[in-house]
Amino acid sequence: MPQKSWSDLTPTQRRLVVVAGVAETAMTVAALVNLARRPAKAVRGPKAAWAAACFVQPVGPVAYFLVGRR
Template sequence: MAKKKTWKEMSPAAKAGTIAAGIVNLSLLVAAQRDISKRPAAMINGPKAAWRAASFLNFIGPVGYFTFGRKKPGAVK
């Protein structure tokens, strides 16, 4: 098993990639949280609280919410 590198040992490209991934992850989290807050409960598949908690899972949560958590327009029943 390879030893994990510290921040100082990382190449500039690896540092930039890490920062970019962090920005994307944070952006997805903020977008999912805002959408959950503004969207009526009738337009969300399942409880809002569950999707709010799930959205804190790195990348998987927000992408899962945007893929499976939102109902399509006109699908309110």
């Protein structure tokens, strides 16, 4: 199946792609800000590892909020 370009998408599909991108960005920023403000004792595992995991989309930020915080 050939890859679609932006111009091949319908307006609804374009909106969904933009909304998903904004949601992923917001979740990543929220996770990183929360991680930076949280003391190391309140985080399960090394903070640096969680910071790196936050860039694995979309599971990293979700995993941090579900598992990474004490």
